[in-house]
Amino acid sequence: MTVDYDVVVVGAGPAGLTSAYHLARKGFSVAVLERGGKPGEKNVMGGVLYLEYFRRAFPDLTPPYEREVEAESHFFISGRSVSTVSLRKYDSKSSAVTLFRAKFDPWLAEIVKREGVTIFTDTLFTGFEEREGKIFVRTDRGDLSARYLVGADGVNSTVAEKSGIHGKLPPENLFASVKMVIRLSQEEIERRFNLSPGRGIIIDIIGHPDFNLPGGGFIYTNRDSISFGTGAKVSFLIRHRVSVFDLLQTLAEHPFISRLIEGGELVEISTHLIPFGYPSFFSPVFARGRVFLTGDAMGSTTGDLSGLPVAFLSGIAVSKTIEELGHSGDSSRLYLRHLAEVGLLKIFRTTRVYHLLFRRSEKVEKYLSKLLFSASLCLNSIGETGIFSEIKEVFKEREKFSFEGREVRDLVQEKLDRRFAEGFITLDEPDRCLKCENKNCLKMCPGKVYEESDSGIVVRDYRCLECGFCRYFCEYDNIKWSYPPGGKGVIYKYG
Numbered sequence: 001m002t003v004d005y006d007v008v009v010v011g012a013g014p015a016g017l018t019s020a021y022h023l024a025r026k027g028f029s030v031a032v033l034e035r036g037g038k039p040g041e042k043n044v045m046g047g048v049l050y051l052e053y054f055r056r057a058f059p060d061l062t063p064p065y066e067r068e069v070e071a072e073s074h075f076f077i078s079g080r081s082v083s084t085v086s087l088r089k090y091d092s093k094s095s096a097v098t099l100f101r102a103k104f105d106p107w108l109a110e111i112v113k114r115e116g117v118t119i120f121t122d123t124l125f126t127g128f129e130e131r132e133g134k135i136f137v138r139t140d141r142g143d144l145s146a147r148y149l150v151g152a153d154g155v156n157s158t159v160a161e162k163s164g165i166h167g168k169l170p171p172e173n174l175f176a177s178v179k180m181v182i183r184l185s186q187e188e189i190e191r192r193f194n195l196s197p198g199r200g201i202i203i204d205i206i207g208h209p210d211f212n213l214p215g216g217g218f219i220y221t222n223r224d225s226i227s228f229g230t231g232a233k234v235s236f237l238i239r240h241r242v243s244v245f246d247l248l249q250t251l252a253e254h255p256f257i258s259r260l261i262e263g264g265e266l267v268e269i270s271t272h273l274i275p276f277g278y279p280s281f282f283s284p285v286f287a288r289g290r291v292f293l294t295g296d297a298m299g300s301t302t303g304d305l306s307g308l309p310v311a312f313l314s315g316i317a318v319s320k321t322i323e324e325l326g327h328s329g330d331s332s333r334l335y336l337r338h339l340a341e342v343g344l345l346k347i348f349r350t351t352r353v354y355h356l357l358f359r360r361s362e363k364v365e366k367y368l369s370k371l372l373f374s375a376s377l378c379l380n381s382i383g384e385t386g387i388f389s390e391i392k393e394v395f396k397e398r399e400k401f402s403f404e405g406r407e408v409r410d411l412v413q414e415k416l417d418r419r420f421a422e423g424f425i426t427l428d429e430p431d432r433c434l435k436c437e438n439k440n441c442l443k444m445c446p447g448k449v450y451e452e453s454d455s456g457i458v459v460r461d462y463r464c465l466e467c468g469f470c471r472y473f474c475e476y477d478n479i480k481w482s483y484p485p486g487g488k489g490v491i492y493k494y495g
């Protein structure tokens, strides 16, 4: 016997919860399936929530936040120099807040439950079948049936792949990212970043200390910790055999960055993929039949890699589409119309143009990186003449950046909680590894899941961080990766 709902939503992240909330308020019976033990424990983000978008979806609510943002800064870094451009607003209303997903998602889930939505945690969606005018949804804890299925299951979307809306996203449309949470006292954060009590700063880092690496990163302030992270396109990392920890380590060693993040206690390290610029410009497809995609599962964030605006706007659009269906036959077009109405198609198209112009070709991207590096150098040299008061140079030689005397990559496993699971990652043909020269898995898996032994490659899948990066870096397509069973695997306490 299967339990019957109007709509089954896969994923209790912001996209799934927004979709469920708006559908329930329109009178639909809704079930949400979440593979985590509770919403938020599998999810990662840098931590900036732009309130304008949040209020479009939840006008009367105030989210649990860390700090209201009073300052935004852009750091242009090159070699050992940095130029900063900052905006500080000391008015009472802030347009953004910083937050942790491990707090935000469960809070939003409680609000959604109050609208009558059932959330099944510890439940992994595995596939679906359409018959007799219904969708039979398969999970590792039994089946459900529904009239509509919404895939809000993030960047490695099983719903997108099983429905054929899109396959695995291409590696040039994905960023692999890594983030650290570093605990510092409130007073130290306010002193170090020159902040009013309780207020925060978001810092975008542009460029990289190493001329040959693509640049980018962030530092965001929380109540009593800071979030520091970086990342690069998956295709770049694979082509140049660079791991996310190489990026993190060199960025952390930049003298200006290291003095902002040093001295605290490292409490969490997480890795995740971010989709960027995928949907086609003229004919994007986000639905097929009675199956819809929302949030990261659609295949793109905004131009600055913010995914929450996409999650909120697509959640609103899908609820309007399902409400109107019955009056119109073509769900795909109707969904596009509502995505256009909420402004999301425009955001995607701008992102796509940016992607096509600068990010599609590695040559152009390299030139752009070098141009930025040179521009940073010029700015930094002008800074020496004292034209810009905010331009600073730091020449002090520094030690290798470390926590507890160890490199960050060696601390990952110790800083994570997990519920033990194994058997969800396998090698298709272990013998193929014998002829593999590069052995990307050894260098590039952030969880050190793959190890070399006398008998070949050993898979320690209980160490997996569930980022999905290994679907891309094995040149022989030899790794069969899937999520662990519902409720098992990594638990992010901050996210």
Ligand SMILES: Cc1cc2nc3c(=O)[nH]c(=O)nc-3n(C[C@H](O)[C@H](O)[C@H](O)COP(=O)(O)OP(=O)(O)OC[C@H]3O[C@@H](n4cnc5c(N)ncnc54)[C@H](O)[C@@H]3O)c2cc1C
Pocket (backbone or CB within 6 Å): 010, 011, 012, 013, 014, 015, 016, 033, 034, 035, 036, 039, 040, 042, 043, 044, 045, 046, 047, 048, 049, 123, 124, 125, 126, 152, 153, 154, 155, 158, 177, 178, 179, 229, 271, 272, 273, 274, 294, 295, 296, 297, 301, 305, 306, 307, 308, 309, 311, 483
């Ligand atoms: C390092 C980093 C920094 C970022 N910084 C920002 C930022 O500052 N601001 C911003 O707006 N965005 C940021 N983003 C992007 C943002 O985190 C995502 O775009 C956002 O989380 C997307 O929300 P979602 O609900 O679509 O997907 P997710 O948050 O990924 O949620 C998907 C949910 O589906 C569940 N799920 C997946 N598969 C299954 C399955 N088969 N069965 C059951 N459940 C399943 C997952 O457990 C998860 O809870 C950042 C991302 C990263 C990685």
Ligand code: SF4
Pocket (backbone or CB within 6 Å): 427, 432, 433, 434, 436, 437, 438, 439, 440, 441, 442, 450, 457, 473, 474, 475, 476, 477, 478, 479
């Ligand atoms: S990269 Fe793939 S083929 Fe090569 S050693 Fe690792 S798992 Fe084997």
Ligand code: SF4
Pocket (backbone or CB within 6 Å): 425, 444, 445, 446, 447, 448, 449, 463, 464, 465, 466, 467, 468, 469, 470, 471, 481
């Ligand atoms: S095994 Fe794959 S999904 Fe797990 S941490 Fe390594 S790269 Fe990420």
